[in-house]
Amino acid sequence: MTVSPVRRGLTRAVMAAAMIGVLAPAVQAADEVNIYSYRQPYLINPLLEAFTKNTGIKTNVIFAKKGLIERVAAEGRNSPADLLLTIDIGRLSGAVAKGITQTVKSSVLESNIPASYRDPKGQWFGLTRRARVVYASKKRVAQDAITYEELADPKWRGKICVRSGQHVYNVALIASMIAHHGEEKTQKWLQGFKANLARKPAGNDRAQVKGVFAGECDIAVGNTYYMAKMQLNEKEPIQKEWAASVKMLFPNTAKRGSHINLSGMVLAKNAPNKDNAIKLMEFLSSADAQKIYAEVNNEYPVKADVPWSKLVKSWGDFKPDTLSLDVVAKNRKRASELVDKVAFNEGPSS
Ligand SMILES: [Fe+2]
Numbered sequence: 001m002t003v004s005p006v007r008r009g010l011t012r013a014v015m016a017a018a019m020i021g022v023l024a025p026a027v028q029a030a031d032e033v034n035i036y037s038y039r040q041p042y043l044i045n046p047l048l049e050a051f052t053k054n055t056g057i058k059t060n061v062i063f064a065k066k067g068l069i070e071r072v073a074a075e076g077r078n079s080p081a082d083l084l085l086t087i088d089i090g091r092l093s094g095a096v097a098k099g100i101t102q103t104v105k106s107s108v109l110e111s112n113i114p115a116s117y118r119d120p121k122g123q124w125f126g127l128t129r130r131a132r133v134v135y136a137s138k139k140r141v142a143q144d145a146i147t148y149e150e151l152a153d154p155k156w157r158g159k160i161c162v163r164s165g166q167h168v169y170n171v172a173l174i175a176s177m178i179a180h181h182g183e184e185k186t187q188k189w190l191q192g193f194k195a196n197l198a199r200k201p202a203g204n205d206r207a208q209v210k211g212v213f214a215g216e217c218d219i220a221v222g223n224t225y226y227m228a229k230m231q232l233n234e235k236e237p238i239q240k241e242w243a244a245s246v247k248m249l250f251p252n253t254a255k256r257g258s259h260i261n262l263s264g265m266v267l268a269k270n271a272p273n274k275d276n277a278i279k280l281m282e283f284l285s286s287a288d289a290q291k292i293y294a295e296v297n298n299e300y301p302v303k304a305d306v307p308w309s310k311l312v313k314s315w316g317d318f319k320p321d322t323l324s325l326d327v328v329a330k331n332r333k334r335a336s337e338l339v340d341k342v343a344f345n346e347g348p349s350s
Contacts, residue, residue, distance in 0.1 A: 032058040033276040036068045037085040039263060043297050044085065050292065051283045057276050072100040072268055081268040082277035085127075090168035092124040092264045093329035101266040104278060112285035116324040117262060117302045126262035126325065127284055128299035131318060132173050133258060135209045135220045135227075135246040146249045148177065148259070151221075152192025158348065160193070161208040161217035164201045165344035166336060169223060169261060174338060175331035176259045179323055183334060191342045200347030206230060206239065213245040223261070224248070228298035228311050250318035257319035261328075263299065 037044050041063055048059040062068070069091070072081045084095060095101050096119070103122040110118075117126035134146050151160060163170065177186045198217035203210075208220035209230065230243035250258045265284065271277050283289055290301035295309050300320075339345065 030058065031056065031276065032060060033273045033280050034080045034082045035059060035061045035085060035280075036072065036081045036083070036268075037061055037063050038065065038068060038087060038091070039063075039085045043293070046296060047284060047289050047292050050288060051280055054283065054288075055279060057279065059280070069095050069098055069100060073098050077270050079268060079270050080272060082271040082273045083280060084266050084268060085263070086265075087261075087263040088168040089172050089262055089264075089325045089329050090332055092119075092126075092262065092266060093332070095266045096123045100269050102269045102271070104267050104281065106278060106282060108282040109285055112282075112290075112303045114302065114304070116322055116326075117260075117264075120324075120326055124264055124266045125281065125285070126264040126302045127290075128263045128293045128297065129260050129302055129320065130223045130225055130262075130299055131250060131258040131260055131320065132169060132221060133224055134249040134251055135212060135222055136249050137212050137218045138245060138247050140218045141247075144247070144249065145254065146219075146251050147255075148173070148251045149189065151196065151219075152189045154192070154196070156196040156219065158196065158198050159218040160196045161198050161211035161220040162193075162201055163204055163208060163221075165190075165194075165339035169205070170221070171332050171335045171339070172261050172328050173221075173259050174335035175328045176321065176323055178331040178334055178338075179327050180256065183338070186335075187338050187342060190338055190344060194342055194344045195348060197348040201345050206242070209242045209246055210239075213242040220246070224300070224312070224315065225298050227315060228309075231311065248315050250316070252321065253319045256323075257321040260320045260323075260325070262302070262325055 044061065048061065051057065052059060068084060072079050072084065086092060086095070101123045105122055109125055113125055117129065118124065174186065174190065177189060198211065205222035205226045206229065208222055211217045212220050227243055227248055230239040233239035252258055265281055267274070267277055267281065285303060287303060287306055290303045290306040293299055294301050294306060294312070298309050298312050300308060300312065
């Protein structure tokens with residue numbers, strides 16, 4: 001008998017149980033929980049170790065960069081997945097749209113996670129926050145405040161670097177602009193933003209900061225935690241210089257606040273260890289776990305009163321946009337269509 005790839009990565013006990021066709025009860029009896037994670041081991045493992053220490057519940061994780069949502073869908077009713085950990089409201093709401101999630105009703109989750117950072121129907125929950133900010137050249141940009149609206153101001157002509165407009169981070173930002181300004185105004189803004197690009201959108205967020213460092217552009221758009229990833233980069237120390245060449249500007253801090261995106265979790269529709277999974281979800285939203293997220297990945301906790309890491313504090317205080325991420329999720333499709341409509345990814349010349 002062959003073991004399907006579905007089982008790979010799970011424990012020997014689970015595999016043995018799977019072979020005699022009693023996966024769910026066996027997993028439950030063993031007091032385990034199965035996690036599919038898009039988030040990396042260095043971040044997730046310390047959280048799971050703390051959870052096991054607190055509860056005695058064993059964790060089995062499959063880490064992957066892509067394909068996990070599709071995998072749960074393909075596994076269907078036999079899926080061993082209990083909990084899926086991922087980033088971005090696009091991927092959280094995408095999992096719901098794919099039909100692989102179920103509703104969780106938990107007063108612990110509801111009190112730990114503010115309403116704007118979880119699905120009103122309880123299908124997805126945010127665990128950490130990141131702001132989408134402007135990285136501005138210390139040398140060439142005098143101003144210390146900025147708005148997203150200003151990215152379309154002709155004064156930035158040829159001076160902005162940004163990754164693909166279709167990347168989930170940018171789609172969420174544009175979706176928030178639709179929520180605040182309506183579609184027509186957002187389209188105009190996106191056209192102005194595109195006209196200000198220094199080059200065709202390409203590369204990741206850090207590549208845009210590198211563009212500022214190299215003098216290709218004066219401002220770049222990126223997520224906050226990348227500042228930490230550059231500032232602490234021993235593998236590629238040149239990134240410390242990229243980071244040192246820019247200042248972080250939190251857009252719209254004077255009024256509605258900076259756009260927020262999330263990492264988060266969903267409970268799998270056919271979770272064989274549902275009770276354990278909910279215990280893990282509650283633990284991940286607790287002060288102890290939120291502190292680990294804050295320290296290990298330099299993200300902003302979703303739970304109020306959990307301290308930010310020292311490094312994150314050094315970037316300064318800011319005002320987060322309180323727009324519900326559920327609204328962002330609902331505007332994503334229109335945002336993505338606008339990116340194509342204005343041919344954003346063709347860059348400034350077209
Ligand atoms: Fe990222």
